[in-house]
Amino acid sequence: MFRLQLLSALFILLFSLSPVSANFDYFQLVLTWPASFCYPKNFCKRKSNNFTIHGLWPENKHFRLEFCTGDKYSRFKEDNIINVLERHWIQMRFDEKYASTKQPLWEHEYNRHGICCKNLYDQEAYFLLAIRLKDKLDLLTTLRTHGITPGTKHTFGEIQKAIKTVTNNKDPDLKCVENIKGVKELNEIGICFNPAADSFHDCRHSKTCDETDSTQTLFRR
Numbered sequence: 250m251f252r253l254q255l256l257s258a259l260f261i262l263l264f265s266l267s268p269v270s271a272n273f274d275y276f277q278l279v280l281t282w283p284a285s286f287c288y289p290k291n292f293c294k295r296k297s298n299n300f301t302i303h304g305l306w307p308e309n310k311h312f313r314l315e316f317c318t319g320d321k322y323s324r325f326k327e328d329n330i331i332n333v334l335e336r337h338w339i340q341m342r343f344d345e346k347y348a349s350t351k352q353p354l355w356e357h358e359y360n361r362h363g364i365c366c367k368n369l370y371d372q373e374a375y376f377l378l379a380i381r382l383k384d385k386l387d388l389l390t391t392l393r394t395h396g397i398t399p400g401t402k403h404t405f406g407e408i409q410k411a412i413k414t415v416t417n418n419k420d421p422d423l424k425c426v427e428n429i430k431g432v433k434e435l436n437e438i439g440i441c442f443n444p445a446a447d448s449f450h451d452c453r454h455s456k457t458c459d460e461t462d463s464t465q466t467l468f469r470r
């Protein structure tokens with residue numbers, strides 16, 4: 250009897266929360282730095298001198314949601330949205346013609362991550378949200394303002410501090426790669442937002458960079 254009451258209380262609670270509640274704690278907008286991602290040179294068919302979107306990932310405190318059930322990616326057909334996406338979410342590993350018709354990166358990202366927030370954002374809303382969030386930030390300028398320009402090296406702390414000036418002091422996730430043995434370089438920057446995407450949120454650290462003050466991270470030119 251008590252169990253039944255508990256169960257119905259739970260149902261009432263769930264239903265009263267349902268239309269606005271998210272099944273994840275925050276979004277991570279992952280921005281790629283092309284010079285590092287595309288190293289060595291033959292990896293990318295196209296390049297950019299600015300940060301470009303890798304993905305927008307719904308995450309929970311301890312793990313990332315992935316491969317949720319739901320309708321799979323359906324290719325965009327309208328030139329308008331394709332052109333906007335091509336400017337901000339560049340599929341650098343593919344030439345322009347192949348990229349804009351087959352849309353391999355967008356498909357991969359939507360099927361792996363985007364479906365996991367379909368309760369709040371349908372496919373088009375998901376892609377437009379990623380672009381809107383990216384456009385809130387001009388990380389290249391933010392870094393430059395703090396003396397962090399392509400071709401220079403800085404500590405993890407210096408880079409993190411610079412980014413936190415534009416995230417309401419919330420932690421980004423700096424992601425590094427070691428393209429050259431022993432040299433950590435900044436490959437991506439994750440910026441986190443609450444599910445409604447109207448405020449910043451701390452990101453979990455991927456711990457791919459060396460966070461100690463005694464080493465320097467390269468911001469590749």
Ligand SMILES: *[C@@H]1O[C@H](CO)[C@@H](O)[C@H](O)[C@H]1NC(C)=O
Pocket residue numbers: 299300383384386387388389
């Ligand atoms: C780089 O991208 C940001 C965000 O989309 C944009 O505001 C900025 O103008 C771009 N900078 C350059 C030099 O293209």
